[in-house]
Amino acid sequence: xxxxxxxxAAVALAPGTGGGHDHPSLQHHFDNLxxxxxxxxxxxxxxxxxEIMFFGGLFTTYVVYRSSWPREFMAASSTLDWKxxxxxxxxxxxxxxxxxxxxxxxxxxxxxxxxxxxxxTMILGLVFLGVKAVEYADKFEHHHVPGPNxxxxxxxxxxxxxxxxxxxxxxxAFAHHVEIFFSLYFIMTGLHxxxxxxxxxxxxxxxxxxxxxxxxxxxxxxxxxxxxxxxxVDIVWIFLFPLLYLLGAHxx
Amino acid sequence: MSEHSTSRxxxxxxxxxxxxxxxxxVIVATxxxxxxxxxxxxxxxxxxxxxxxxxxxxxxYSTRVTVLTAVAGFFWLxxxxxxxxxxxxxxxxxxxxPGK
Numbered sequence: 001x002x003x004x005x006x007x008x009a010a011v012a013l014a015p016g017t018g019g020g021h022d023h024p025s026l027q028h029h030f031d032n033l034x035x036x037x038x039x040x041x042x043x044x045x046x047x048x049x050x051e052i053m054f055f056g057g058l059f060t061t062y063v064v065y066r067s068s069w070p071r072e073f074m075a076a077s078s079t080l081d082w083k084x085x086x087x088x089x090x091x092x093x094x095x096x097x098x099x100x101x102x103x104x105x106x107x108x109x110x111x112x113x114x115x116x117x118x119x120x121t122m123i124l125g126l127v128f129l130g131v132k133a134v135e136y137a138d139k140f141e142h143h144h145v146p147g148p149n150x151x152x153x154x155x156x157x158x159x160x161x162x163x164x165x166x167x168x169x170x171x172x173a174f175a176h177h178v179e180i181f182f183s184l185y186f187i188m189t190g191l192h193x194x195x196x197x198x199x200x201x202x203x204x205x206x207x208x209x210x211x212x213x214x215x216x217x218x219x220x221x222x223x224x225x226x227x228x229x230x231x232x233v234d235i236v237w238i239f240l241f242p243l244l245y246l247l248g249a250h251x252x
Numbered sequence: 253m254s255e256h257s258t259s260r261x262x263x264x265x266x267x268x269x270x271x272x273x274x275x276x277x278v279i280v281a282t283x284x285x286x287x288x289x290x291x292x293x294x295x296x297x298x299x300x301x302x303x304x305x306x307x308x309x310x311x312x313y314s315t316r317v318t319v320l321t322a323v324a325g326f327f328w329l330x331x332x333x334x335x336x337x338x339x340x341x342x343x344x345x346x347x348x349x350p351g352k
Binding site: 038042045052053057059063068082089090093096097099100101224231232235239241242243246250 | 263266271274278281283296297300305309310314315322329337341
């Protein structure tokens with residue numbers, strides 16, 4: 001790899017020696033398309049490393065609080081619908097497949113299939129967000145959103161806001177730690193959802209150039225980098241699903 | 253590396269493996285295995301992540317410097333979690349609170 005990425009100057013200067021030196025998509029500061037692609041892939045990965053640390057701080061927070069209050073986290077997790085979580089996991093994995101196939105279609109010069117797979121990826125992303133909206137609405141309805149209106153009762157999971165007796169200090173502490181789980185649930189899935197919205201937005205920008213046949217076997221860097229981002233967001237969900245939804249799946 | 257066009261079969265197989273692993277992690281989660289629940293869930297999640305990284309994210313075709321960048325990212329994440337828990341998990345063992 002390293003021998004190919006830095007070509008001798010003689011090769012780079014010789015016209016018509018392959019490597020797409022005259023390609024309209026080749027920026028002037030690169031020797032050839034190969035080098036340009038390696039630069040953009042590496043740059044995208046450097047960005048993804050910052051994203052790993054961005055989500056990593058939240059995952060670390062989860063591990064610390066989860067190890068401190070395992071019972072509270074399990075009780076809170078059991079109120080999440082793991083069936084909706086599993087459905088969304090399948091939707092995201094399918095969207096990763098269509099994203100990979102969009103790049104494949106560009107590599108074999110099938111212009112219309114690129115557009116088809118990009119639209120399929122966007123629709124699957126919207127389905128994911130739709131399910132997420134239903135779940136969030138349910139949390140608001142049950143007063144499981146952290147804040148002044150948060151209600152937690154062991155028996156009814158906060159069905160009504162009229163607690164008969166004042167909670168004991170132990171119950172109040174338990175409820176407070178449950179509230180921390182829901183804080184993490186909303187910030188982690190919320191940040192993930194923001195990434196999904198950004199991803200769908202970027203995919204929308206790729207539609208017109210794809211339709212015009214700009215991406216083909218010689219050049220498809222924007223598709224490749226968007227794919228890297230989309231798959232990364234998928235990986236974040238692969239970890240969020242068991243940590244948030246499946247934790248309390250056997251407690252109910 | 254436009255000359256590497258993966259055959260579609262590889263992508264479909266990766267997708268199938270990810271779906272099977274998702275079903276497996278859901279089924280295991282419905283049984284109470286104690287601490288083993290977490291171990292199995294994380295083992296499956298890491299396997300799924302590796303499949304996505306290797307096949308969907310084309311790390312198997314990437315240059316060594318790109319693979320190194322990806323590994324470094326996850327390595328630093330491991331440091332973050334490991335050293336943080338190194339502190340939290342041992343605080344009361346090393347320095348018991350007075351009166352406890």
